[in-house]
Amino acid sequence: MNSTPNVDPAELAKFSELAHRWWDPESEFRPLHQINPLRLEWINAQIPLAGKTVLDIGCGGGILSEAMARKGADVLGIDLASKSLKVAQLHALEAAVAKLRYREVSAEDLAIESPGTFDVVTCMEMLEHVPAPSSVVNACAALVKPGGWVFFSTLNRNAKSFLFAVVGAEYILNLLPRGTHDFQRMIRPSELAAFCRSAGLDLHGTRGMEYNPLTRRYWLSDDISVNYLMAVRRPAINRSAA
Numbered sequence: 001m002n003s004t005p006n007v008d009p010a011e012l013a014k015f016s017e018l019a020h021r022w023w024d025p026e027s028e029f030r031p032l033h034q035i036n037p038l039r040l041e042w043i044n045a046q047i048p049l050a051g052k053t054v055l056d057i058g059c060g061g062g063i064l065s066e067a068m069a070r071k072g073a074d075v076l077g078i079d080l081a082s083k084s085l086k087v088a089q090l091h092a093l094e095a096a097v098a099k100l101r102y103r104e105v106s107a108e109d110l111a112i113e114s115p116g117t118f119d120v121v122t123c124m125e126m127l128e129h130v131p132a133p134s135s136v137v138n139a140c141a142a143l144v145k146p147g148g149w150v151f152f153s154t155l156n157r158n159a160k161s162f163l164f165a166v167v168g169a170e171y172i173l174n175l176l177p178r179g180t181h182d183f184q185r186m187i188r189p190s191e192l193a194a195f196c197r198s199a200g201l202d203l204h205g206t207r208g209m210e211y212n213p214l215t216r217r218y219w220l221s222d223d224i225s226v227n228y229l230m231a232v233r234r235p236a237i238n239r240s241a242a
């Protein structure tokens, strides 16, 4: 498999177990299906995806990868859970989506193989499942072209996010299987911003994702206290050389 140790096999096992349900919009993956148009439009508003080369790290069954390819991007989705990748590949084949490929490779290994390759890198709902998120952020910085964009989304770590994202989503509303999110691994926006800064990425903007359990709807807002998106850019010119 991959030569880097930045993976938790128990995390991959959780997703592999559910892999056959990735494309069932009423399954455990319902929240991802519901937030997908919101995050897709937000990304596309910062950088129109048509004609861009895009890397989707931790792509799972390909919910976002496929949607970005439909916008006209040339997309490579990577993950380390083979079952999920098989589901993603099959779905892309059935849906006859052009310019969409999947590979089982870690972000860190791909960064060594193909540095500075992608116009856009996305890494959604994945950082909170890896032992060393900063290593993935560094890989993103290496993989994106100078002047390119990187988009992250993850879960904040505070009392409210514990209540909403763990207790509420996993134990009260049963939106997600119990044990999906480990509180210790959730990442504050300030921590993610610090990882980005030390990787040489400039913060461009953040957006919160909110959920109303009564209407069962999600929307984007300025409230980043639970689930949030972050857009960063690799500077176009190497500052030390400038």
Ligand code: SAH
Residues within 6 Å of the ligand: 006, 007, 008, 011, 012, 015, 032, 057, 058, 059, 060, 061, 063, 064, 078, 079, 080, 081, 084, 106, 107, 123, 124, 125, 126, 129, 130
């Ligand atoms: N990004 C997708 C799926 C999020 S679920 C979406 O938002 O729709 C989290 C994904 O991260 C799972 O597919 C899981 O297999 C993957 N993952 C967990 N650890 C990983 C690692 N170290 N490297 C690559 N992918 C990983």
